[in-house]
Amino acid sequence: MHVVAAPVTDHAPMFELSTIVEIFGSGRAASMGIPWYDLRVCAGEPGPVHLGEWGVLDTRHGLEALEIADTVVVPPPHDERRSFPPELLEGLRRAHRRGARIASICTGAFILAAAGLLDGRPAITHWSSLDDLARRHPAVRVQPAVLYTDDGDVLTSAGSAAGLDLCLHLVRLDHGARVAGTAARWSVVPPHRDGGQAQYVPAPVTEPSSSPFGASLDWARERLDRPVEVRDWAHAAGTSPRTFARRFRDATGETPLQWLAAERVRRAQELLEGTDLPVEAVAARCGFVTAAGLRKHFGRRVGTTPQQYRRTFRAAHDDDRVAS
Structure with a gap:
């Protein structure tokens, strides 16, 4: 162990x-x-x-x-x-x-x-x-x-x-x-906050679905496989695009598009770990137009390629099964 x-x-x-x-x-x-x-x-x-x-x-x-x-x-x-x-x-x-x-x-x-x-x-x-x-x-x-x-x-x-x-x-x-x-x-906490996020922001990160802002995040998560426009996102949250973008950064330390890209990469990680879907299909399910788009954002946030990530964690899981 x-x-x-x-x-x-x-x-x-x-x-x-x-x-x-x-x-x-x-x-x-x-x-x-x-x-x-x-x-x-x-x-x-x-x-x-x-x-x-x-x-x-x-x-x-x-x-x-x-x-x-x-x-x-x-x-x-x-x-x-x-x-x-x-x-x-x-x-x-x-x-x-x-x-x-x-x-x-x-x-x-x-x-x-x-x-x-x-x-x-x-x-x-x-x-x-x-x-x-x-x-x-x-x-x-x-x-x-x-x-x-x-x-x-x-x-x-x-x-x-x-x-x-x-x-x-x-x-x-x-x-x-x-x-x-x-x-x-x-632990009832958000699944992931990037290390580069500001540690001291004016308002706490809003994640629970019980709050109106948290519900807007859930709205976007349910649409990761399709285009999400900030104006539509703001409309769903009941505010103007400019006000929505300002409140979003105050609450999360990121812009809406930065947060969306991070969520899509995290969804891709889960699919790469848990399915045999081709990288092109993973990209489509996560809202990236092409596999090249997935590789670009994945490399920026995870530091490796989707294929290498899958190989690494498949090998680790195989080792875990052997050990158990």
């Missing part, structure tokens, strides 16, 4: 740690019939390790968990903390050197930066700590307005809920869009 280690430091806030447990530690994944993650929440320093102000971490795992982890996800430290245990920093370096994937949530980026793992790399943290991260670690390429960064073997997320986006992104990398979407539904 894929081992995920989460080293917790003293008085770490509980919300971000709970997002790691929610995604990687949930037993509900067994219902999908695929191997899930072996999550090991471990003490990042000698105890007692307090969980915020609510109690003490009770775990049999220490920093030795980092030595066998395939992925290490570092939750944030206490807000006032400025130095970190040398043993934790060296454990992260060793894990990275042997090939483990290293990620941080919120101000956990300060721990990765202290270990030198963010030097020369793009990174993000909570918007209120961006200037502090840049000042204390000038070698880090701090990104001012994204939800998370993915530099291959090292990833970081912005504050709080963006950590959930990053965890789901990791699931998507490992198991594909359909499985990540199922994990998102368990």
Whole structure:
């Protein structure tokens, strides 16, 4: 099984740690019939390790968990903390050197930066700590307005809920869009928010169908296989095209056409994973005029071709079936 280690430091806030447990530690994944993650929440320093102000971490795992982890996800430290245990920093370096994937949530980026793992790399943290991260670690390429960064073997997320986006992104990398979407539904959150989306927008992202704006998103999702004009979309939402476009960007951080392209690519991912449809048929079902149009948008957002994506996840699923 894929081992995920989460080293917790003293008085770490509980919300971000709970997002790691929610995604990687949930037993509900067994219902999908695929191997899930072996999550090991471990003490990042000698105890007692307090969980915020609510109690003490009770775990049999220490920093030795980092030595066998395939992925290490570092939750944030206490807000006032400025130095970190040398043993934790060296454990992260060793894990990275042997090939483990290293990620941080919120101000956990300060721990990765202290270990030198963010030097020369793009990174993000909570918007209120961006200037502090840049000042204390000038070698880090701090990104001012994204939800998370993915530099291959090292990833970081912005504050709080963006950590959930990053965890789901990791699931998507490992198991594909359909499985990540199922994990998102368990947590009752949107199935995917792009890492490049602004982390601090004037209004929260509106997704639930219970709201009028959420209903307009559902209206578009039901029409992904056909042309969707913004003027028709605005009419369905009961507003003018200009007002609709402004409210859409305020709510999602994207233009209507950017959001639509992302939804079509996600639908294509699901079809490539779950069907044997030719790429041309996948393109048609997702509203792309041609297979070339699908390849263009798919490459821009996923970083590979539809054919390679299908081969990768078919091979991964075959391996899962053999392992089980």
